[in-house]
Amino acid sequence: MPPFPSPRAVADFSDRLLAHDLPELPADRRRAAVDFAGRRIEGLPSPVRIGVGLVAATTSGLGRLAGPGRVVRFAARRPVPVLSEYVRLVRSLAYAFVWETWPDTAPDGTPAATAP
């Protein structure tokens, strides 16, 4: 039985959301944050994981119809019930990871300036 939610659907959404929120976050850091969020979502309690899986599948389907970038931009800005909980979940995990790992990251994701 394939994993649910689909790790790829979660990763695609998380990656686009972080690229939207933190546009200057380097790709390798974004990938690490997306991986972290994916692992924690995989470990959610089973009823919650099923709910997240349904939302992830829906956003993924909508993305195929309307374009994944549009769906993520909409989700990031509009507090749509249930969908906004998914956005909050991914954001919470990813932001906590980014700032715990690289505390002096700027709010747009720019890494701290390297000391001369």
Place this chain on the structure above:
Amino acid sequence: MTLGRALQADVLVIGSGAGGAPTAALAAEAGHDVVVLEEGPLVRQGEVVPFSLEQMGRQYRAGGVTPALGLPSITYTEGCCAGGGTEINSGLYRRPPVEVLTRWGLDDDAVTEIYAICDEVEKELSVQTVPGAQLPASEALRRGAADLHWRHDESPRWMEYPAGPAAWQGRRRSMTETYLPRAEAAGARLLTGHRVDRLIFDASRAVRAEVTTADGTPTTIDFRDVFVCGGAIQTPALLQRSGRRRGIGRTLAVHPTVKLTARFDDEVNVADDVPVHQVKEFAPDLSFGGSASNPGLVALALSDAWDRFGPAVTDWRHLAVYYAAITSVGRGRVTAVPGLRDPVVTYRLTRRDKQLLGQGLARLGLLLLEAGATEVYPAYRGAPVVRRPADLATVRATFSAGRASVMTVHLCSTVPFGDNDTAPAHPSGLLKATTNVWVNDASLLPDAPGVNPQASVMAVAIRNVRQYLEARR
């Protein structure tokens, strides 16, 4: 230690936290053959940084991402390791107030007994106030409350401090440092990585636990008596999976909290400890305190209004996170669903609860401005940056619990004791309609005590296991 074969025990203790660890220690010291089953791993103090994501990954259930579903959902945390929640919480300690014990139906003698046990626990766990300097974030809380003439105090903690230290240099006297070693010294066997899937009953008597080890090996344990101490979520879920549902899991009580971040001119951030001052001016309905504030948690607390609050994150050394906690009249449910490994957890805040959360956030903001905060960032979508008391009017006008990140760490009352027909457990902890199943953890408390519940849990658990041992003599 793991095993793949059947075991036997006089007394099986399921869970090793604030209820299970003292239960195991006292039963083993009384000469019983005790097995303690713990689902999570053993992680020694010092192996992980407190409040870090690594700690959440290793010692929290589901990595710390456990929501009670509702409008809004409430994020809660559960320990899943040897020592349970005592390994991951803030170590704050409050005796249950006498009015709470009376509300729970305890008579004068029982109240006296509970406080005598509190004396013992306080000695065992070295409960004390900080002998040296306070965290700057804690001092800010004290200063703000004092300036407003609001009632406040320092919550004692179960910590040992070397001579003349600051708060963050203490060592926690959690269950892996106290009651679990006592239990093992008296012969108890602690098996980590063992999840109990269900209890098997022969009429009213539980006779066997079906267990799965961390590597997926099934096994069983036969026992004479069992104490279920898995905490307010796992205990009712296990009992329901075992076919016991009457009155179980329907009355989950929590202390919901909302948070804000405050910015000061001075550096206030300490990543691996929490403030110990608490403000009780509006208790028991409302209380204020400080939260863990490592940079990751600061970013998390700012994330609800990142467009406005995000720029502050670069100044995290000057930021600290605080909470307003309420005594909720809402209730939640824990429901084991066939085919699902984990229970469905729901919680419904009442209108009064939601209003109180908003009031709490505004009052906490006022306190921190009074303490010298230059900016305050309340954690809800659309929140304003608060720079002066007049801005709090906007908080009152725009706060909605549905937009807020509501959290809790105090979960209780899912198998409450009581003499009435609806309570699923007797005051002794014995599960009704059974002859040898005791519940001995936070599930048993009749409602949320309005203060940190660990002392209440330990005192009730110790009282119950002593009654059990006396009856077995």
